[in-house]
Amino acid sequence: MRVAESAPEPRSVLLWAVLGLEAGDFRRVLDPHWRVVAVLGSSDLAVMTPLLLTVAHGLWALARGDVLRAKESFGSAVRRLPKAYRLPDPGDGCPRAALRPAPESDDVDDAVARLARLLWREQHGIDRLTIRVKEIEPADAFLEAIGQEATWTTHDIFFLAAVRDRRHTRFPVPTPRQRKALCERATVIVRLDRPNAGPVDLSSRVWRMAGGYEAWFAELIAYLGEAESPAPWRNARGAETVPVRPGCQRLWEHARGARGDRIAWT
Known part of the structure; x- marks a missing residue:
């Protein structure tokens, strides 16, 4: 199935953009073609465009592994939300989005509600990761980096499309399965809690001796196979109806399927 590159009619482009961002398709909003449609669209779309672009840039930063920049972008996006969807700044300069009930229609107000829930999802995920980093070793951060990368590349329909x-060079993300890029991702993760921490450096020799990417990925799949849900934030009250990004969902389903096969055949 081909993922459409062109946008629909202006009257529905706002919902089209928001649903794309929910799924992690930041390219949809950052694409220059979409910006032309936005300019020619309704006044509601014109008002929403800066917010949509800020969210899209945050998602792109996550896809690149730049969690700190993503956190800043999401904080900036929250500042653009109506007051009812904002929580006070917890002290790190990034106000948080409030988790509100799921929208019931597709009008402009509900588009804002969808974006607020998306921002809550991503901010909550970063906050949980920041807490977890306090308790893990660099090797665990490396494993986390592999999982991050997989959800944005090999298991992400929009990246694959x-x-x-041949559109992936417009808004590039690091080439999957590369040791150096994964070390850089892991370093950013560690610095969520320890800003002055040194780089996570897995030498090429250790990489080869450990079995390369395949061995690390197998470890990740074994770990995710024990998880009861595709995202830890799903356990939060009221989060049951918040959409899971498809890349996360697919990776988790792969891991759970592998676990089931292992139990059945060993």
Whole structure:
């Protein structure tokens, strides 16, 4: 199935953009073609465009592994939300989005509600990761980096579609499965809690001796296979109806399927 590159009619482009961002398709909003449609669209769309772009840039930063920049972008996006969807700044300069009930329609107000829930999802995920980093070793951060990368590349339909259509160089993310890029991702993760921490450096020799990417990925799949849900934030009250990004969902389903096969055949 081909992922459409062109946008729909202006009357529905706002919902089209928001649903795309919910799914992690930041390219949809950052694409220059979409910006032309936005300019020619309704006044509601014109008002929403800066917020949509800020969220899209935050998602792109996550896809690149730049969690700190993503956190800043999401904080900036929250400042653009109506007061009812904002929580006080917890002290790190990034106000948080409030988790409100799921929207019931597709009008402009509900588009804002969808974006607020998306921002809550991503901010809550970063906050949980920041807490977890306090308790893990660099090797665990490296494993986390592999999981992050997989959800934005090999298990993300939008990345795969962009590669197939040769559009992935417009808004690039690091080439999957590369040791150096994964070390850089892991370093950013560690610095969520320890800003002055040194780089996570897995030498090429250790990488090869450990079995390379395949061995690390197998470890990740074994770990995720024990998880009861595709995202830890799903346990939060009221989060049951918040959409899980498809890349996360697919990776978790792969891990759970592998676990089931292992139990059945060993």
